[in-house]
């Protein structure tokens with residue numbers, strides 16, 4: 001089979017006859033920005049460092065002759081011809097390059113739903129340009145001119161052409177921004193969004209079983225990462241989300257996760273309750289129950305999101321079970 005080598009990381013991926021470079025990258029878990037997937041917008045451009053490709057039919061405005069002469073290609077239409085093609089992709093460790101954050105993007109609030117007694121789900125659409133972000137990143141939201149400080153909130157959904165952003169926002173005692181969002185912000189309001197920020201984006205090149213630990217609205221970036229993996233065709237290695245909630249009322253999107261659990265062979269969703277009795281199974285805090293669920297996490301890649309205490313305690317627990325530091329990814333909300 002033909003292969004693509006990613007530079008500078010040196011990672012190799014296989015590509016089938018007739019498959020586009022973009023599709024081969026995505027199937028192997030490597031994301032590239034893209035839009036039209038038809039050679040018209042130029043979003044999926046990458047540099048071909050060596051090897052032969054067939055660029056296919058693309059518009060000149062998306063890939064001018066001057067860029068072709070420099071070795072650039074539109075990966076959504078390009079197919080490889082030689083046995084090996086080297087392309088420039090991201091960084092030394094194959095993590096995607098981050099998009100520069102933008103301030104004061106105007107988003108309209110189009111939906112506001114209470115998903116638990118303390119968490120609202122906001123759905124927002126941009127009236128201007130679409131923010132580019134990677135699954136797992138966060139934005140900040142506030143209204144500094146009205147004395148409401150900007151606070152970080154992870155994006156729940158995956159990048160999309162509509163520029164839609166979904167957030168879960170927990171109401172914090174004494175929290176100016178979360179109280180403003182819960183009590184004052186209403187559908188149709190224009191909100192100022194800054195971002196994207198953060199590096200909780202996962203490394204697609206790692207082929208290890210994945211364990212995601214989340215509490216409360218920490219489920220947001222985990223949901224984005226998991227959905228992105230599912231859109232790329234599912235999980236090659238087993239992936240588990242273990243979610244911690246106090247009571248049954250604090251479970252977020254349980255039906256959605258039960259569906260995903262049933263649909264994807266390698267994916268499982270479990271939850272534990274720390275206060276209510278859990279008729280479905282797990283009971284107690286994640287750091288305490290983890291040793292009863294796993295003997296050894298040394299081969300796992302672990303993602304942890306939630307409050308600082310939750311994250312610290314989970315990091316301690318997974319380290320005790322053998323997960324090397326470099327495979328522990330955290331996002332905590334102060």
Ligand code: FES
Nearest residue numbers: 035036037042076
């Ligand atoms: S995605 Fe638009 S040119 Fe490739």
